[in-house]
Amino acid sequence: EIVLTQSPGTLSLSPGERATLSCRASQSVYSNYLAWYQQKPGQAPRLLIYGASSRATGTPDRFSGSGSGTDFALTISRLEPEDFAVYYCQQYASTYVTFGQGTKVEIK
């Protein structure tokens, strides 16, 4: 099983600031099959990024994904009020999909 470790657990930032979230895998993720999801309270997760760096339909361009192998990142260039949420990375290289434990981006 590929274990994903996200850091930090919580990120306290102000609107307009840049956010950088990390996701580290316990082994190399084949073909960079790494996705990012956003989840707001009481809602289902929403796919933001797939293939480590490709934006899903409807994802604003202030969201960007990067990385390869075992180290990945999600960057939000300028935080908008609606971006404060929990973010999860997911690997889908294995049949047994796994998620990271999440990073909460909260308003400072």
Place this chain on the structure above:
Amino acid sequence: QVQLVQSGGGVVQPGRSLRLSCAASGFAFSTYGIHWVRQAPGKGLEWVAVISHDGSYKYYADSVKGRLTVSRDNSKNTVDLQMNSLRAEDTAVYYCAKNNGSGTFDHWGQGTLVTVSS
């Protein structure tokens, strides 16, 4: 538009059974695999199970293997999750999610809460 509408869920005693359903519309249902993902109260996402587009293969997380069974009816555009021998640690919101073909989940159901408690 793509919709996944979930039903079932509720409060059940430990050791009892429950069945969740996920009704799909707005896409070629028989072409896509469907996953189940759960989220315990205040916790993160945990993948539970997947069923292939034609039901020919099914995979389960170790935590539910032998107790949860996923099935689908492509004539009715539905996927079910039969949950047996439920435990307190199965308490969670359960989501069905559409596999977009590559392994990511591009559409999700609204979620349904399962509470296992005596």
